[in-house]
Amino acid sequence: MFKEHVSIFCLSMFSLVFLIVIGKVLQLRELFLGLDIGLIEMLKLFGYLIPAVLLMIIPIATMLSVFLTFLRMSSDRELVALKAGGVSLYQLLPAPVVFGSLCTVLTLWVSMFGIAWGMDNFRSSILELAQTRAKVVLQPGVFNNSIPKLMIYSRSSSLATGDLEHVLVQDTSKDTGGVTIIAPKGKIISDTKQGEIRFVLHNGKIYRQDKNQISVLGFNQYVVRLSLSQLVKGVHLGKLRPSGMSYAQLQAIKKDPSLAESKSFIRKTDVEIPKRWAMPFACIVLGIFAMPLACAFEGMRQQMGVVMALGNFLVYYSLLSISMKSGEGGGGLPPDISLWIPNALFAVLAVVGLYLTAKERTINVTAMITHVILRFGKRKGGQ
CATH class of the missing domain: 2.30.140 (Spermidine Synthase; Chain: A, domain 2)
Incomplete structure (x- = not known):
């Protein structure tokens, strides 16, 4: 099971990163055209941007890995065979728990250090390229007005x-x-x-x-x-934002608000600090939540399973985004509490789902949907 988690995780990570890179290419096309960046420099710049997107991609890939593994096992009746052999669902927990914990540690490293490392190198590389372009523009003996x-x-x-x-x-x-x-x-x-x-x-x-x-x-x-x-269009290269800072820099602003340029900057920092902790622990929460969810959709095709898992993550991220917007606006619950609500909610759903699945009290959603479609088809055919 652990090996299957890892293989699906690697495939999911590669696919999601590839899709995001394609989107970034379109978003930064003016940058590449303006600075005349070559393929090697382009790949290097995207490498520096990857840590920022891994904070969201790793929890998605973790959930997909566990969900698709248990969906396949339930659809192939492997879970039924294991139960018949005396193996309960709780005995299958170690693999997803260990896998989710490793993903949490990886995401914590990205959250605390990786994002700042990537953004610092990205800004430095862009600045160096822009400076080189400015030097090239200043051709000796020529009146340059391209700036x-x-x-x-x-x-x-x-x-x-x-x-x-x-x-x-x-x-x-x-x-x-x-x-x-x-x-x-x-x-x-x-x-x-x-x-x-x-x-x-x-x-x-x-x-x-x-x-x-x-x-x-x-x-x-x-x-x-x-x-x-x-000189550079399509990318922000002004003062560093909280989303691109290291955890140590965020904590410094938290301790000394005079380092921030505005109250809005302070609120964004207050939101960013708990987010750097909440997103990594979402890996283990969503990984365990994916177990009973996959059992409830027994018989569903893998392609539809991917859509279903992404839909559930969208619900999670929507709740997190609402908490972030509320914190940045200065209203509602403090960010230290509100940003942990999605994790707490999905953790409760995971525990309840595991209990009901172990007791075989869950509803087979796939069978229920198929039954409704067949009944609707019969009524339509009878008319």
Whole structure:
């Protein structure tokens, strides 16, 4: 049974990750086209994004593994044969419990460390690619206006170091009102935390035209900030959100709310912390819940079984989403309680279902549906 759980789990994980990757390709198509990313870089970026989706995929795959295993056993009458041989349903619990526990440990690692590792590397890789693109855009001796609201000219530039010489920048962004900056030297610097590229200019002058007058201001250092959202479309690369932080970072904000930028940010952090615990333990809860559920649908085809299991997970995730929205809105129960309600509800259903199934008191839903369809067909044929 444990081997069958593992094989179905691997197949489910591969299928679900593949589907999500296809969706991400469509979502980030502007990013890939804008930065001219190759196949190797694309695969690397998707590898960094996978931990974020594993938090949801692993519980789904765990439930599917246990559900399809017991559905096959019940449909092939293996459960009946085991009961006839004196083996109760409770004696079959160790395999799904151990499997669900291992999946819980794996999801806990993803929740505590994997998500932050993936997002940090994803942001760093995108920033490096965007910085490389910005350096490529700054061709020596050419007036470059491919960056919105900026026209940049450099007599010479180094792609390796990002150093610029004899730089002219015309900045027409709203906050500056339109200025022309001339500097003998400059440098391109990237900032991963802020999600921006900076053009740092040294010992130059700023020319600002106001009607018929031109004002000149000298400077030792002047910084032109370029948000990556202007270069990279289809992905958020601004300040890090709670969903992309490590558990340690979330706890730091929890202890010191002054680190957060707004009350909304604090509420999202308060929701994210219990979510990082609730989702991993959903593996073992949904795994045990899948046992009596599969027995209730004895005789159902495997394809329909997949749809049924996904439907039950959708119910679970809908309840979790409602709790998350309620917590982020600041109303209702505290997130530390509300986010555990779906786990508690499905745990109760799992225990009750196991008890009724062991006592053979459950209703065969598949047989009941088939009976209703046949009766409806006979009535329709008689008319």
